[in-house]
Amino acid sequence: MTRREPQDAQLPPGDERFARARRLMVEQQLVRRGIKDRAVLETFAKVPRHLFVPEHIREEAYRDGPLPIGHGQTISQPYMVAIMTELARIRPGDKVLEVGTGSGYQAAILAELGARVYSIERLPELADRAKETLESLGYSVCIRVGDGSEGWPEEAPFDRILVTAGAPSLPDPLVAQLAMGGRLLVPVDDGFSQILCVAEKTPDGLVVEHHDRCAFVPLIGRYGWQT
Numbered sequence: 001m002t003r004r005e006p007q008d009a010q011l012p013p014g015d016e017r018f019a020r021a022r023r024l025m026v027e028q029q030l031v032r033r034g035i036k037d038r039a040v041l042e043t044f045a046k047v048p049r050h051l052f053v054p055e056h057i058r059e060e061a062y063r064d065g066p067l068p069i070g071h072g073q074t075i076s077q078p079y080m081v082a083i084m085t086e087l088a089r090i091r092p093g094d095k096v097l098e099v100g101t102g103s104g105y106q107a108a109i110l111a112e113l114g115a116r117v118y119s120i121e122r123l124p125e126l127a128d129r130a131k132e133t134l135e136s137l138g139y140s141v142c143i144r145v146g147d148g149s150e151g152w153p154e155e156a157p158f159d160r161i162l163v164t165a166g167a168p169s170l171p172d173p174l175v176a177q178l179a180m181g182g183r184l185l186v187p188v189d190d191g192f193s194q195i196l197c198v199a200e201k202t203p204d205g206l207v208v209e210h211h212d213r214c215a216f217v218p219l220i221g222r223y224g225w226q227t
Contacts, residue, residue: 018050021062025049029064030082037086043112044082049075052103052133071123073217075103076164080214084185087198087211088160090115097155097177099148099219100164104130107141110162117141118155120148122220149221151177158182165219166194173223175199175206187216 026045035041050061053075057067066074084106090096092114098107101121107130110117119141121127127145134141144152148163149171156177163174163186170186178184178201187194196211218225 015048018048018058018061022046022049025062025064025078029079033079035079035082035086039113040082040086043085043109044078047105047108047112048137049078049105051137052105052108052130069103069126071126073102073123073126075105076216080212081106081109083212084162084164084196085109085113087196088162088183088185090160094159095155095157095179096160096162097152097158097174098162098164099151099174100217101127101130101143102164104134104141106162106164107143108134108137108139111139111141115160118152118158119143120146120152122147147221149173149219149223153177161185163187163219164216165224166214166216167219167224170197170199170206170208171219171221171223175201187214 022045026041030044050058053061053067060067066077069075090110090113094115096110096115096117098119101107101119107117107119124145127143131143151173157179158177159179159182161174161178161184166187166189168189174184180201182201184199186197188197194214194216196214197208199206199208
């Protein structure tokens with residue numbers, strides 16, 4: 001469920017400025033902040049982030065920060081998408097669950113890396129828009145509308161699970177749906193802000209590491225924040 005061809009070939013004439021903006025984004029926002037995985041850097045230089053944001057703010061698509069995509073949701077800062085992707089350690093063929101499809105940008109990054117991507121979005125309007133964008137770029141991503149905090153039990157287990165919304169704790173269903181040796185990434189509220197937690201499932205239980213502080217929209221659902 002991936003596309004391996006360079007994305008720039010799909011863009012209309014005159015969009016070289018976006019390709020240049022992507023290269024600058026990679027150098028100035030990712031490499032300078034310590035992103036080292038070559039496959040991740042090459043993927044960020046390929047995937048056209050500007051096509052995942054509303055048309056009226058496309059000129060801002062490669063700036064160093066999140067952007068609104070409607071319905072109170074955002075496309076995350078490029079660096080935050082990159083650090084989550086690097087920490088996930090995606091391997092070609094990995095079965096990956098993304099909780100919070102949003103714009104579809106993270107799903108495109110995962111698919112470009114060779115993952116088989118399943119993504120859950122609670123807002124139908126965003127799910128439909130993301131699906132349309134992904135399909136237009138040749139990415140095959142399975143998207144469903146639902147409560148992402150409950151995961152996707154029919155498709156479990158997953159080698160990797162990425163949650164792109166802040167949770168009060170590691171959602172139990174997602175832990176249960178993680179394959180042995182798999183990695184679960186969740187921004188968890190610690191009472192002050194959120195901290196990116198990476199949990200690896202081992203025969204002896206979960207091994208949890210704490211990484212960057214971050215600010216995501218809240219994970220709404222039965223095992224997230226209740227509405």
